[in-house]
Amino acid sequence: MSDPQKPSISRRGFLKAASVTAASTLVESVHAVAKEANEASRGPRTSGPGLVPIVLHVNGIAHSLTVEPRLTLAEALRDSLGLTGTKVVCDRGSCSACTIWLDKLPTLSCMTLAIDVGSRNITTIEGIATGSQLHPVQAAFVKHDAMQCGFCTPGMVMSCVALLDRNPSPTLDDVKHAVSGNLCRCGTYPKVFAATLEVAQGRKLVNPIISANREKGA
Amino acid sequence: MESEVLDPQQAKSRQEGVKGESAPVRAAEKKDSAASTPQATRTDNFLFGIPQLGVTQVARQVPLNEPPPMPANADLKYIGKPTPRYDGAAKVTGAGKYTADIHLPGMLYAYMVGATVPHARVIAVDVSAAERSPGVRAVHVIQHVLGNAELRDPAKEAPSTYPIVRYFGQPVAAVAATSQAAANDAAALIKVTYDPMPFVVHRDAARASDAPLVYPGPADQAGTAGGGGGPANVPQVGNVHGPSKKKIGDVSKGFAEADVVVEGEYFTQIQTHSALETHGVVADWKPDELTVYASTQGTSSVRDEFAAYFKLPKTKVRVITEYMGGGFGAKFGAGNEGVVAASLSRKANAPVRLMLDRRQEHIVSNRPDSHQKLKIGAKSDGTLTAIQLTSYGTAGVGTGAGTAGPATNMYKCPNLLTEEYDVFVNAGPGAAMRAPGHPQGCFALEQAIDELAEKLKIDPLAYREKIDDSPARKVERQIILEKTNWRNRRPPGADNGPIKRGIGISQSVWYRFVNMNSSCEVRISKDGSVELMSAVQDLGTGTKTVLAQVVAEEFGIPPQDVVIRIGDTRYPIGPDSGGSITMGSITPAARNAAHQAKQQFLAAIAPGLGVPAEQLVLLDGRLVVASDKSRSYTLRQAAAKMPTDEISARATRVAEYTKDRLTYGGVDYVELAVDTETGRVHVERVFGVHDCGRPMNPLGVVSQINGGILQGISYALFEQRIMDPGKGSMLNANLESYKIIGAREIPEIEVVLIENYIAQSSTDAAGIGESAGVIALAAAIANAFYNATGVRMRSLPMTPQHVLTALGKADRETHV
Ligand code: FES
Ligand code: FES
DSSP: SSSOOOOOOOHHHHHHHHHHTTTTOOHHHHHHHHHHHHHHTOOOOOOOOOEEEEEETTTTTTEEEEEEETTHHHHIIIISOTTSSSSSSSSSSSSSSTTTEEEEEEEEEEGGGGGGGGGGEEOGGGGGGGBBBOOOOHHHHHHHOOSSSSHHHHHHHHHHHHHHHOOSSOOHHHHHTTTTTOOTTTOOOOHHHHHHHHHHHHHHHHHHHHHHHHHHOO | OOOOOOOOOHHHHHHHHSTTTTTTHHHHHHHHHHHOOHHHHEEEEEEEBBBGGGOOEEEEETTTSSSSOOOOGGGGGTTOOOOOOTTTHHHHTTTTOBBOOOOOTTOEEEEEEOOOOSSSSEEEEEEHHHHTTTTEEEEESSSSSSOOOSSGGGGOOOSSSSSOOOOOTTTEEEEESHHHHHHHHHHOOOOHHHHHHHOOOOHHHHSSTSSSSSSSOOOOOOOOOOOOOOSSSSSETTEEEEEEEEESSOOOHHHHHHHHHHHHEEEEBBOOOOOOSSEEEEEEETTEEEEEEOOOHHHHHHHHHHHHHOOOOOGGGGEEEEBBOOTOOOOOOOOOHHHHHHHHHHHHSOOOEEEEOOOHHHHHOOEEEEEHHHEEETTTTEEEEEEEEEEEEEEETBOOOOOOHHHHSSSSSSOOEEEEEEEEESSSSOOOOSSHOOOOOOOHHHHHHHHHHHHHHHHHHHHHHHOOHHHHHEEEHHHHHHHHGGOOOOOOOOOSEEEEEEEEEEEEEEEEOOOOOEEEEEEEEEOOOOOOOOOOOOSSSSSHHHHHHHHHHHSSSOOGGGEESBTTTTSSSSOOOOSHHHHHHHHHHHHHHHHHHHHHHHHHHHHHHSOOOGGEEEEEEEETTTTTTEEEEEEEEEEEOOOOSEEEEEEEOOSSSSSOOOOEEEEEEEEEEETTTTTTEEEEEEEEEEBSSSOOOHHHHHHHHHHHHHHHHHHHOOOOOBBBBTOOBTTOTTTSSSSSOOGOOOOOEEEEEEEEBBBBSOOOOOSSSSTTTTTTTHHHHHHHHHHHHHHOOOOOOOOOOHHHHHTTTOOOGGGG
């Protein structure tokens, strides 16, 4: 992406962003763009095709980036930030391998443009454990062996943790529904169900401790 | 596993019966039988048999440095115990780095351009616009395509500057650029000029005498190290390559002797492997070494093909596969994407990542389809008198569509004739896929056996009891009788309402293959840490975990205290993982290396402790002096007494203790409901009983069998490649219209493992990838469907359309 871009759109937001980026004061530029974005949010705004500065808030850390407007959030996470736990399998919204959370809402990062995330908080699989302490759902996945090749596993974990956050007492059917978009070619579903249900049941017994962990993890 | 000794003719036919299995399997066979140089031996007594039938002792001659016979699982500390995955935490946290996750400094991203026609000569490839595109660092035009069959006589075809395009999507050229988007943009600017030729994409159409020819003369596919390949130098007429024949006795005599004959035609579809991680590599070409991170089932096969293709010594090719996102038989060798990435890396002088996109992944490999005619004769007492199978299948531009494995190897029959034909079509090459040929073959065979049983008025399970001499499957059937609803099975079509429920079973057969290219090194360091190294890879099958258990058992330390370093050709050579070969091949090498390292370690520290080495025992993480139990040390304390900082031993797989040809078997039971109004089939319960020799890690084995069962259901009910006969492309090369089983369709699954001690190696372990339900499920579902409805499903997949057609309920609207 080091090649010169030829801006062909002369909308206010774009030009302002481009010129500030050229001044290479990234933090300032971010503020400027944010301000600009606020102003622009009252009317239609176009970005690109040149590089656009953005800030992504990922797992509690703000990252300043300049990205092509067409860059998906999945690509930004994986290629720009090195957060490769998020997997891309279909790149068109049919497998949920790329599931992350935007403000706790499970979202397909392959179907989300990085420039559209705005100030929302992104949580990726790398942000689920607390240090070396696995989230109870992750620990249950390991205990039940709810993985084989593991390529679908980050997406599965994101879906299942989110389920338990919004529904602490899911039924088997609720779990199936929560991962109904998550494809697993190795066939780990039975153990994904068992692991998730076990955490839900265990949580009823030791609710305070695990909730506290979960808060930290999320 | 059966352990009978076959007569030579039968053994030969069984070996050939494993049609379409991966090349390393065949290579391993040869190496196995060749490794019989006489050496000093001793006699040991080994466990032999299945607990339910009684375990006995059997004497074997073994090499002098073999470890002592391994006790039964019940008497072991770590082996045979459910053990969480070695890299489980890395997988649930996203920390594990797959090939698609590798990012090297200065790395470029590549995209391959595929042909937009299914059959053509390429007149010109204009890459000038692509080369000028922003961010582009290298462009490569493909000179030789891997994976296609090759003409026996190249002179049958006029020479061509570029490879002839024989399928839509065949790789033509590629671009490497500074971002994936830049590479994709540039790839779109490559202009290919084609001189199109007539084409054919369906098996039946390709068999017609006037069908367009995929190859202008006889062609054979050698197969890569494990992918595809079928019999060479068989007759070829038009696109029909074969038959590959097997003959025992005389089937016409057998049918003449039969009191009952069943005969049917069966059709199965093309399934794509659809691993979630696509084929791909990161290639880093440096003057002194080519490093390749590959999503592969065989680090060694990748190294070999790169070395051969680029004429490099093997010492200058390093292949790394630490995490791998699924293969199922399709990922061996360098592949077009590998050769292209390395070529681009050499040109650009930078590392290059090239992962196929999802559309390309559907085209790169598949399980061939089949049209089978199967005829079986039996006497009125049920004794089989003749089995005759003719099969036609297409592996696209490749070969390897045979289906005769089950018909040849499941039941003994004095008269057998199988004739397998490959039919070339203009579509991507087939490849080995989880038990190549066997789900197809079983779909026919196990339905025919049920039909025979019905004609003979015998319960289908009881009938198998009569004609099947596998001890493992005998035990498995008994467990099904005890643990399932089989005894309450009703006559076909017993439900009156629109929802009809039924029960069915099917059996499976697979083979014990061993690859002698299986070596491990085990090291103990002066701080008491223990590690194992081997080039063998873990596809998600749990290789790392089992290796840790094996070393742990020898050293008396928990598996999580052993460090496993595998998936790198810098370590001792490992087997390619195809045909359920890995567990049975690598674990004896691991145990022997661990045992030898331990012996060396004990001998090295014994003098310092003032006791003979034989008095030293490693147990529960401690070193104990047997004659004086009060003297015990942690492993760390003991290792501190080592005279050198490191002790290591390396061991290579020892030949099987006997030359018996062994098979594995499983029996799977299915309960399902057929909605006769919508045509939907709901599998409600699966009960699978399976044999993998000595189960090393039951937790992981059950995971694999769950997966095999679910892939089998998915194959039976949902998956099918749909080709556009007008354009020659795959219409559903994505994951929304190529339907794979999902969470909503998962039945209740219960898996039971039997222990089967075979006294063949220092571990008696065996793989389970093939014999994991994937072979039997389509047949079991079809048999249950018959039990539910009284109608036989002879075509896969059992989509609503096919079901309604079979039930005689389809009208025009239901046809596509
Ligand atoms: S990669 Fe995003 S849904 Fe498949
Ligand atoms: S574990 Fe391999 S795809 Fe789910």
